[in-house]
Amino acid sequence: MREVAVIGISCTPFGEKWGCSFRDLFVEAGSLALDDANLSGEDIDAMYVGNMSAGRFIEQEHIGALIADYSGLSTRHIPSTRVEAACASGGLSFRQAVIAVASGMEDIVVAAGVEKMTDVGTGASVDALAGAADREWEGFVGATFPGLYAMIATDYMSRYPLTREQLAQVAVKNHYNGARNPIAQFQQEITIDTVLRSSLVADPLRLFDCSPITDGAAAVIVAPLDRAREFTDTPIRVLASEQASDTITLHDRRDISTLDATVAAGQRAFKTARITPKEIDLVEVHDCFTIAEICAIEDLGFCKKGEAGKLTADGVTALNGDLPVNTSGGLKACGHPVGATGIKQVYEIVTQLRGEAKGRQIDGAKIGMTHNVGGTGATVAVHILGV
Amino acid sequence: MSVARFWRKIPQRYNLIGTVCKTCGRHFFPPRSFCPDCRRSGDVVEYKFKGTGVVVTHTIIRTASDQFEDLTPYALAIVQLDEGPRITAQIVCPPEDVKIGMRVKGTFRRIAADGASGVIYYGTKYVPDE
Numbered sequence: 001m002r003e004v005a006v007i008g009i010s011c012t013p014f015g016e017k018w019g020c021s022f023r024d025l026f027v028e029a030g031s032l033a034l035d036d037a038n039l040s041g042e043d044i045d046a047m048y049v050g051n052m053s054a055g056r057f058i059e060q061e062h063i064g065a066l067i068a069d070y071s072g073l074s075t076r077h078i079p080s081t082r083v084e085a086a087c088a089s090g091g092l093s094f095r096q097a098v099i100a101v102a103s104g105m106e107d108i109v110v111a112a113g114v115e116k117m118t119d120v121g122t123g124a125s126v127d128a129l130a131g132a133a134d135r136e137w138e139g140f141v142g143a144t145f146p147g148l149y150a151m152i153a154t155d156y157m158s159r160y161p162l163t164r165e166q167l168a169q170v171a172v173k174n175h176y177n178g179a180r181n182p183i184a185q186f187q188q189e190i191t192i193d194t195v196l197r198s199s200l201v202a203d204p205l206r207l208f209d210c211s212p213i214t215d216g217a218a219a220v221i222v223a224p225l226d227r228a229r230e231f232t233d234t235p236i237r238v239l240a241s242e243q244a245s246d247t248i249t250l251h252d253r254r255d256i257s258t259l260d261a262t263v264a265a266g267q268r269a270f271k272t273a274r275i276t277p278k279e280i281d282l283v284e285v286h287d288c289f290t291i292a293e294i295c296a297i298e299d300l301g302f303c304k305k306g307e308a309g310k311l312t313a314d315g316v317t318a319l320n321g322d323l324p325v326n327t328s329g330g331l332k333a334c335g336h337p338v339g340a341t342g343i344k345q346v347y348e349i350v351t352q353l354r355g356e357a358k359g360r361q362i363d364g365a366k367i368g369m370t371h372n373v374g375g376t377g378a379t380v381a382v383h384i385l386g387v
Numbered sequence: 388m389s390v391a392r393f394w395r396k397i398p399q400r401y402n403l404i405g406t407v408c409k410t411c412g413r414h415f416f417p418p419r420s421f422c423p424d425c426r427r428s429g430d431v432v433e434y435k436f437k438g439t440g441v442v443v444t445h446t447i448i449r450t451a452s453d454q455f456e457d458l459t460p461y462a463l464a465i466v467q468l469d470e471g472p473r474i475t476a477q478i479v480c481p482p483e484d485v486k487i488g489m490r491v492k493g494t495f496r497r498i499a500a501d502g503a504s505g506v507i508y509y510g511t512k513y514v515p516d517e
């Protein structure tokens with residue numbers, strides 16, 4: 001297996017982009033990533049694109065070919081493949097690109113992610129997202145996606161000392177970071193009161209515990225490490241690329257409050273990279289809901305079960321803490337265009353490791369991690385990146 | 388959900404028909420025809436669940452998809468059936484009354500109306516079982 005490096009990155013601003021089409025979004029992300037790597041389309045050997053539900057959101061399938069075509073690559077007939085694993089589609093797209101390069105099958109590969117969610121109404125998007133869980137045995141009886149995470153929160157709070165205020169602090173921290181990230185959907189700081197006064201969506205989760213509906217696209221380019229310096233002075237190495245699965249329904253899990261797929265993918269990633277959690281300088285975790293960030297910090301092994309709430313309240317996961325979590329603002333404040341999220345996480349870690357994160361820069365960051373979840377934990381992708 | 392897709396699962400949805408492995412005693416709902424524990428030595432047969440169980444965790448859904456919006460707010464829970472399997476279900480009672488550890492029993496109810504097809508779906512909801 002060859003070592004792999006990220007040589008180019010880009011991300012569109014995230015938000016409700018009424019003036020932008022699906023095609024506009026990925027063409028912008030793709031062309032900026034090529035610019036960043038000083039490449040032309042001629043150099044690309046293959047593409048992967050993470051996309052959860054273009055069929056539901058814009059009634060368009062066959063996204064792989066569409067993206068290659070509108071990226072101006074149709075005359076070169078490169079392989080272009082859509083990857084789908086609900087909200088983990090982006091993480092899996094990146095992993096497929098890494099595997100293609102590591103195996104020696106391809107040299108220069110684009111991993112993209114895109115989602116255009118605001119072309120349908122809220123009810124329709126809630127229903128499309130519910131497809132990330134089990135349609136027949138969860139969605140059919142009235143389970144919504146926030147409702148499933150709310151049941152994780154209820155279970156968690158009955159067993160561990162997590163307060164409602166500590167949970168709110170996750171959102172406060174992520175909005176603080178988002179206010180320092182120019183591509184973030186939300187650019188304003190909030191207080192614990194903002195969260196506690198927002199409307200209930202699924203008890204105990206309130207509107208400000210939930211990630212928003214977002215349009216956006218991101219793209220990164222990977223190459224063999226030994227060729228990376230042909231394209232960039234700051235290649236970022238892929239130290240581990242791991243993926244795990246679990247039951248599709250929440251109710252069939254071994255433990256409602258532990259994402260065993262996160263535990264498995266995290267442990268494999270640390271083993272592959274031959275490092276321990278202590279050596280991670282910053283991590284982008286999948287905070288689709290505030291409770292999800294609490295579980296992720298624990299399940300990845302950064303602290304014991306039941307401790308992440310206190311860790312958050314104590315500022316350990318803040319920008320100036322020992323383990324900055326979600327410097328981008330996370331899904332909560334940066335936004336969550338589902339298929340693009342896993343690629344945006346890689347974009348953020350690479351930006352930090354290059355030292356280009358400006359107002360939210362973690363000084364001296366050498367090793368970062370991404371954690372991307374599909375559904376309520378049925379798919380998890382974890383990556384470790386290093387300078 | 389299409390009529391055929393719903394109709395195929397009527398025995399399970401209406402009557403809680405699952406399966407049990409006679410070799411190891413493990414119950415399955417929704418039914419499985421292959422026991423993952425016993426594999427080829429398993430002997431899996433049909434089983435009608437008693438329909439009683441206990442609330443493991445719960446929430447109150449206040450924003451739902453279009454099909455369920457007229458029911459909000461409603462209680463949703465993960466219920467552990469007395470035979471072992473867990474399911475996700477609505478609990479019919481004042482939603483604030485649902486508590487972890489509460490005993491519940493299955494009851495035949497309207498689940499949702501599909502606006503497009505006009506079909507009304509029935510299935511099992513749960514009520515407090517004092």
Ligand SMILES: [Zn+2]
Nearest residue numbers: 408411422425
């Ligand atoms: Zn068996």
